[in-house]
Amino acid sequence: MGFAMPSSPFLKRGMRVSGIYLCAVALTLFLVGPYLWMVISSVSPERELISTPPHWFPEEPTLERYKGLIGTVQFKRALFNSLVITSLTVVVTLLFGSLAAYASARFSFRGRTQFLFSVLVTQMLPRAAIIIPLYVILGSCGLRDSRLGLIIVYTGFFLPVVIWILRSYFITIPTEIEEAAIVDGCSRVRTLFQVILPLAKPALFATGAYAFLSAWNEFFFALILTSYKAKTLTVLTTEFSTQGGIDYGMMTTAGVLGSLIPIVLALLFQKYVVKGLTAGWT
Structure with a gap:
């Protein structure tokens, strides 16, 4: 003891x-x-x-599924659609999100509290509740089964979170920096793009990563609002499940290929994303 x-x-x-x-x-x-x-x-x-018991490691690994899937026109089109839709969604949400977040963080105007509350409320709406109106509106505008239609829908859904994250970060930036820039002759817009946004790179990376991953992985709207031309990778993956059975091998292959780009981006910008998500709340 x-x-x-x-x-x-x-x-x-x-x-x-x-x-x-x-x-x-x-x-x-x-x-x-x-x-x-x-x-x-x-x-x-x-x-x-399909063996029982399952094989935890393949005895004869093969890459034939990858070769076959990458060579198909359907996969190339879906990959291109996902890249275009996701990239433009990130650009548009960051542009409009930065403007709205900066205005709500720096300017006092009538209805600012109501504006921020309404932005937050939009995230509470279930997607199933608005899919029919969206389907009708996009159809009447000729945007159904189009990349532009999905970009507009994605921007509307992801923009509120982008605004809140950027606003939280903008508040932490001292106003003296902007005042000094204005004294030197910069306008508000020039101050935002040449002074504030460079200082807010961590928050921009964080919100950009959020918008990218959300748009890349989105399935519900892409399934309902597209049929062929604007089909994305998430929708293509489900096509290996039919009434005749499920092709687990091709489905998992499509899943692995579709996850490579988000994984690489997450590893490259992990430091900036973590810093951007935490700095605005300290």
């Missing part, structure tokens, strides 16, 4: 650290496990996908 007492604080600390590591490992497996299984399934032969 005499030897155990002095070391008890170290034992408690070691147990606490071990518990933290175990929780981290368990959480990592919970989050990464499904994706790893999707990758394994995409390179597994068909007979191993």
Whole structure:
């Protein structure tokens, strides 16, 4: 007992650290496990996908599905549509979001509180409640099954979150910086684009990442509002499930290919995204 007492604080600390590591490992497996299984399934032969018990690792891995899918016109068109729609959605939301966030953060005007509240309320609307009006409106405007139609819809849904994140960050920037720029002869617009936005790069990366991932992974609107020309990767993935059965191999292959671009961007801009999401709330 005499030897155990002095070391008890170290034992408690070691147990606490071990518990933290175990929780981290368990959480990592919970989050990464499904994706790893999707990758394994995409390179597994068909007979191993439906075998019982399941094969945790393929005995004869194959890349034939990747070669076949990448070479199809449908995949190339869906990938192009996803890239165009997502990229333009990010640009438009950042442009209008920056203007609205800056105005609400720096100017006092009648109805500002109501404006911010109404922006937040739009996020509470279920998508199923407005899909029919959107379908009719886009059809009457000739924008159904078009990239422009999806860009407009995505911008309307993702813009509120972009405004709130950017506004929270703009508030943390000292007004003295803007006053100095105005004294030097800069207009409000020039001050925003040449002074404030460069200082708000972390927030722009964070909101840009949010808009990109949201638009890239969006499925509901893309499924209802497109049929052929503007079909995205998320919709294409579901086409491997038909009444005749489910092609798990091709579905997982499409899922892996569709996830590569978001994963690469997340790894490249992870530092900026974390900084942008946390700085505005400190």
